[in-house]
Amino acid sequence: MRGPLFYILLAFVLAVMTACSSDQKTLTSLAYHNTTAHFNGYYYAREEIKKVEKTVWSSMVDDYNRVLRLCPALDSAQAKGYDKDIQEAIKMASLAIQRHPNSKWVDDSYLLVGKARFYSMDWGNAIQTFKFVNTKSLDLDTKHAAIIELVRTFTEHKEYNNAQAAIDFVQKGKLSKENKKNLLLAKAYFYQEQGDLDYMVRNLTEVTPLLKKKDRPGRIFFIIGQIYQKLGFESEAYNYYKRCLSTNPEYEVDFYARLYMAQVTEISRSKSVNAARKSFRKLLKDSKNKEFKDKIFYEMGVFELKQKNLAQALEDFNRSIREGNNKRIDGEAYLRLGEIYYDTLRKYELSQAYYDSAINALPKDYEGYDKIKARQSILDEFVKNLNTIKWQDSLLAMSALDSSALRARIDSAYQAKKRLADSNESKKKKKRNRVEIVSNTNNVFSSGDDGQQQEGDDAADWYFGNPSAMSLGQTEFQRIWGNITLEDNWRRSLRTATAQAARSTTDGATPANTEQQTAAEPAPSDPVAAEYTRVDKQIPRTAEQKKEALKKIEDAYFALGDIYYFKLLEKDNAVTSYNTLLRRFPETAYEPEILYKLYLIFKDIDPAKSESYASLLKTKYPNSDFAKILINPDYLKESSQTAEKQKELYKTGYDLYQNGEYRQALQALDQAAEMGETSFSSNIELMKVILMGKTEDINQYQFALDQFIKTHPDDPLTTYAKKLLDASHTFQTDQEKVKGIQYIRSFEEPHYFVLVHRRTDNLSAVVSAMLERFDEENFKELKLKTSNLVLNDEYILTLVDELPRISWALEYKKTFNEKLSTLTELRNHKFHSFVITKDNFDIFYRTKGLDEYLQFFERNYPAESQ
Structure with a gap:
């Protein structure tokens, strides 16, 4: 006979069997499916994804000479190595989705599937999965998490427009702390991939209060310090390096944080200088830093260079090269030494040796590599000619x-x-x-x-x-x-x-x-x-051999003069080289050209001497092209032969441009332009502007195009130049929409003072008169001009120009602030006032970004001038 216990157990078994059905929505059924989905499929899928992430992070090699990466770059070869883990993660997540469709872990399982596809670099399916979660999920936090994963996916796939759209969409919602943290990190990585350190550091500083231990906050604090140091905000960099150390990060981060802290220490007294040096010595003595000695000595050299202590800087950079085995650090030390000998000591032979070593050591993606390579080529040519003179003179002396x-x-x-x-x-x-x-x-x-x-x-x-x-x-x-x-x-x-x-x-x-x-x-x-x-x-024993040796010396002196004049911009040394050539080789065929170049060199600094060279050229070589240029400035324009030579050089330059050899192309075009004005000169000038678009800042390129259009209004090429300018403006506008408005941090140039007031106040005439009176009373010697300009439907600008230097601009703004209470015309009116460089004013007026510039002004100009 069956007792009550039997029926109770039977009822329990029937209830459990009923709960297993995926169609049931009872409390028992939901509890069963939620528990099973979580601790079976979802849990194991998440563990597989964690394994993959650990593999990706452990394979990343940090380059502490650059701003560290926020996220490791994905590699297709590496992805094959963890493909089994990816497939297992997708399999386990799919079990949770298929067998427990009513559980609350379905959306989270789909997110794991999307992550798995992301790490396997299956971009299309990853994007579709994250979009599916955002569309189908009923949980707001899960929808936001899916879009944040989309931002990272689009960024990694370099679809920056789509990433920006996803950012704009998700940040409109009310985010949980976890999602807000992940979004800020994703945005920072988005800006890092585009090289926008300004916006990157904004997002990182905003995310710092939300970081947890698992986020490796020390590393993020270190990255913020690196960015601030690179942007020139050394006190902020110091603070974040200090915060980094307070988190007890891994040893390598700890070491570099201490090293860079010494580098950005604010030096105001000799005691502080000695303290910084002491910190460097302490790092050197620490046995754990043995493998970092080259980097320590390099940073010591940078520090001493800032203190204008060249002798110690040279010693430290040389010790950096001797102590280590890091090729990149060697290259940077060589480069610093080359720069010192080039820019400061003017010892070009030593500079050439260091630049040569730097080029061999630095990677080709090093910042400014093309400029370094160009200078190395100049120095190679310089030393080659200098050595020719020395060696041939030695041989001639030994011939006796x-x-x-x-x-x-x-x-x-x-x-x-x-x-x-x-x-x-x-x-x-x-x-x-x-x-x-x-x-x-x-x-x-x-x-x-x-x-x-x-x-x-x-x-x-x-x-x-x-x-x-x-x-x-x-x-x-x-x-x-x-x-x-x-x-x-x-x-x-x-x-x-x-x-x-x-x-x-x-x-x-x-x-x-x-x-x-x-x-x-x-x-x-x-x-x-x-x-x-x-x-x-x-x-050289025979007369012919001696003549050949002397010709090599003659050619080398002329080449040296040209290098000094055109490439090293050393006019005094160019004059010395040219005059030495004329003195040693009075019958040289180079004399007409040298006399013309000496005339040009002294034209602005010593007119009397310049005229003496011009007179000698016209008297001694009246039939030379250079004398004809002096007599008739239109000579080359009228010379079809010169124009044909220019076309040949132009073709050479264009072929070099097509091959991406922009520096050599510019040299060929410069050589053509030096022949003077001809009917073909505008072609050369426009081609040089196009080259500028490849090698210089976009604003310089646009300015050069604008100047070409103004100076050649009737030239057939002007139509093409206008198309280029319009295309450049369109491109710049599109880029600014993607990146946000980017103002230029170059302040040593003329400024405007700008007063922004509302159009409805009808203050234009009143403000102009007031500022003219203010200028007359306080800055009469500058002879400033005032003008009005419509910004948009809401604001009008009153401009004062031109303030020749930043010091004048800051003084003007400071005086204006001090006298503001006496300027009765501005009472009861709201307005903004600031100073701005000409280049930044072009960006400001084009973008109408008043709020953005006010923020830029507040960050980059002294507080007393605001």
């Missing part, structure tokens, strides 16, 4: 020596070099400079007479501190190895091959070695004899 005297000189040079090497050997054993190139002991001659130490006692010891050794090393290397390709293990690749025939780094700089040598050939037993043989073959 007999064999015994020549051998004695070589022997003396060799012994001097050997003594120097021996005296430095003990230092090198303790600390060898890994960038030093030990020259072949057979070569005892420098390429000229300038063999002195350049940078104190240690300079001759260090390869790049000794121009003679540097030239000698380069010459000897190419004599033995030839012009081999730069690559790792270059010796090994040529071990069994014979050396190439010798090539000189400059014309005639080294001899052609007719003997075939292998890469592994030992040094000769008698280095003095070997060097004697090498040099003796190069010495």
